[in-house]
Amino acid sequence: MAKSNAILVPTNVKPLRYQLELEPDLQQLSFKGRESVSIEILEPTTTVTMNSVEIDVQSCALTANGRSIPAQKISYDEEQETVTFDFGVSLAEGAASLEIVFTGELNDKLRGFYRSQYEDVDGNDQWMASTQFESTDARRAFPCWDEPALKAAFELTLVIPSELTAVSNMPIISETNTGESEGNGIKTIVFAESPVMSTYLLAFIIGDLSYIEQTGDNGTLMRVFTTRGREEQGRFALDVSL
Structure with a gap:
């Protein structure tokens, strides 16, 4: 049997739930970004190791x-x-939470949390941000x-x-206008908690998006998202999904 070269994190801590902003x-x-991660410490330790690539962590407690x-x-x-x-003290077994504040770059590698440029219907260049976490690139986002x-x-x-519009795996449970940034309105969108799943299954996209929708014979609502003004280009995808 071939020897695996996979690099695995220590098994002294297990994640249970991520609250990610x-x-x-x-x-x-x-x-x-900031996150609160509910964890279970499985054995006494002074350190916690997580996967992270090109993320600058400002603080952790x-x-x-x-x-x-x-x-x-x-x-x-x-x-x-x-x-x-490294927390400098022994952390006992049991439930705990990690509070982490960090920053990162919207990269151009089509991996992790990345940027894409496109031309809108008026001929202007625009940016959107989206994710590709499979197989091990969630670590580039948080x-x-x-x-x-x-x-x-x-x-x-x-x-x-x-x-702008945001779409993720789960439905939106709240959307609130929360102030201004450089004169522009800002909103906070909270998505419903996901089932227990691997990190690579989390996905989201942010951009000037619109959609067409139709309800199938079984009552399932289907939507196809496109950049604004190009909704009809998603018609075939919508038709074959029903």
């Missing part, structure tokens, strides 16, 4: 038994694609346990310009 900036081609412990040291391993948080076996539930929140 991302705020992409389609002008600066970057994003800000672990909360357990009502006590918040900030990371004393944050170290990156580019070869192993990990970030390690620190996580990016292995198929380490499944968890995801609650995604996106903070985007009010004129």
Whole structure:
């Protein structure tokens, strides 16, 4: 049997649920993020290691038994694609949560959380941001346990310009205007919590999008999204999906 060269994160911690908030900036081609990850510590440890690539972590704190412990040291391993948080004290077995604040770039590699440029119906260049996490590129969007076996539930929140649209795996449960950024309206979109699943199954897209829809004979509502003004180009896809 061939020897595997896979690099796996330590098994002393297991993720249970991610509450992830991302705020992409389609002008600066970057994003800000924060996450609260419910975890189970399976054995005493002083460190927590997660997968992360080209993510700049500003802060990390672990909360357990009502006590918040900030990371004393944050170290990156580019070869192993990990970030390690050293808390300087022994963390006991049991339930805990990680609060992480970070930033990243909307890359042009068609991997992770990336940018795409297109020409709108008026001939102007526009940007959209979308994801491709399979097989191990969720780590380019947020620190996580990016292995198929380490499944968890995801609650995604996106903070985007009010004129744009966001789509993800799960339905929207709330959409709120939350202020202005550089004179433009901002809205916060919260998606329903997902089933327990692997990180590579999480997906979302942000852009100037529109859709056509139709309900099938079985009562299922189908939608096909396109860039605004090109809705009819999705007609064939909608027809064959019904």
